[in-house]
Amino acid sequence: MPQYLAPGVYVEEVPSAIKPIAGAGTSTAGFVGVVDDTVTMPLLPGRSGLKTDGTPEPADFATPALAGVAQLVDGWETFRNLFGDIQPGNSTLAHAVYGFFNNGGGRCWVTRVAPGEDADRTDASLIAALETFTVIDEIALVAIPGAVSDAVQGAILDHCENPYLQDRFAILDGRRTTVLTKAAIQGGTRDSSYGAIYYPWIDVGAEDADGNPVYQPPSGHLAGVYARVDTERGVHKAPANEVIRGALGLETLVGRQGQAGLNPDGIDVIRRFDGSVTVWGARTMAGAAQPEWRYISSRRLFNFLRESVDEGTRWAVFEPNAPELWSKIRRNVGAFLTTVWSSGALLGNTPEQAFYVRCDETVNPEAVREAGQLVVEIGVALVRPAEFVVFRISQWAGGVQ
Structure with a gap:
């Protein structure tokens, strides 16, 4: 922490807790x-x-x-x-x-x-x-x-x-x-x-x-x-x-x-x-x-998600395994998945319906932390292709339906 001796206003740069996850390439x-x-x-x-x-x-x-x-x-x-x-x-x-x-x-x-x-x-x-x-x-x-x-x-x-x-x-x-x-x-x-x-x-x-x-x-x-x-x-x-x-x-x-x-x-x-x-x-x-x-x-979407999260969270390796780190991971992964959802790749009217990110004491009990592990649980609702498009057609006598 800097030491201040003379009276005055000091401006410090504070590292952001937001570390954006970039989407991995899929077409090479x-x-x-x-x-x-x-x-x-x-x-x-x-x-x-x-x-x-x-x-x-x-x-x-x-x-x-x-x-x-x-x-x-x-x-x-x-x-x-x-x-x-x-x-x-x-x-x-x-x-x-x-x-x-x-x-x-x-x-x-x-x-x-x-x-x-x-x-x-x-x-x-x-x-x-x-x-x-x-x-x-x-x-x-x-x-x-x-x-x-x-x-x-x-x-x-x-x-x-x-x-x-x-x-x-x-x-x-x-x-x-x-x-x-x-x-x-x-x-x-x-x-x-x-x-x-x-x-x-x-x-x-x-x-x-x-x-x-x-x-x-x-x-x-x-x-x-x-x-x-x-x-x-x-x-x-x-x-x-x-x-x-x-x-x-x-x-x-x-x-x-x-x-x-x-x-x-x-x-x-x-x-x-x-x-x-x-x-x-x-x-x-x-x-x-x-x-x-x-x-x-x-x-391929699952491969993309896995590779993107892998590359975008390497900064967390060797960080103190505590609630502050868990919060940062939830925020960063959640922001990335929100972007994926908004592109139409996940099923749901809201982000809450499309995915969840769990990183807390329930998935990181003491035994897990003692083993040097940090567990993040992610669930996503994938959109699947409309492989069979079915139209049901019948005769109609007309009039008010």
Whole structure:
């Protein structure tokens, strides 16, 4: 405390008890994919590819970014400079990242792997590359476009469910099949509330040497749709009933009857309406055992709340565990949740109906405090999507109702 000796007026700065909690990011994606070492790279600015004597320059500046190292990509041109354009050896990943930015994505991290000698070794490299995302806190969406093996998809779900993370969501590609069953599309990949799987693959205009469409996995484009919806509406809005930009058609057309057999099993179908390729599913892979996490928006909103509170209350670690601290936490978390409620993400006509924050002696008895713990109990009423809109129509004889 300052010591005052001369008479006068003194003004002191007092730290505010209000420490605003900022909402965590939800739309940065992490992509892993195969890029061959021999892909043609664009020339760097100011370079001709030739030395002054006309001989080729060394190739070290014209090779893709180092395999197994995550690279920040903030636009399509950045991706091209790091990994090369859409071409053989870099087709699937490049199409996915292009689709991400074209559909509204703004930032992503990309880790490339070199092709393995066989499918099993390539899968092992893809799985190992997921580890590069562990230390990148901003990643909220994870995809390995085109990887449909049980091993790789299970590893993506494991990554998103990691108890030290649990702030990211997996976007998986369904198997390429015309059999409309969960077993055919999801294969042996386990159920999880931390991921969604999409079917079928999409036509983005790519063709083979004979002019036939080369269908692409939808996960990269879907990550862009997620980012677009997050920006325009918020993470509480289901990323569905949204047009996939750049998608010209579908490998398999699915109607209402076909989707009726897939939707209850958590297979999110992409359908064609009036010429537009549209995301027409909003469910996670949670399965019947976890009905509270049936919808993508519920899981991702909960991830957002958990990450935001985690990051916004770190200042409380090692503070004196007493009623003054409890009051500050209730005030700060309550102010954040009020903002979330006012955005339409929580159900209730008032904040009191939408959430509660409990941090007092009832949840922090002496035994808890002696263990060095501070317990905060939060309850939120999530808004769920109107998946089935039902109109009841009947004949009316007219007159006064």
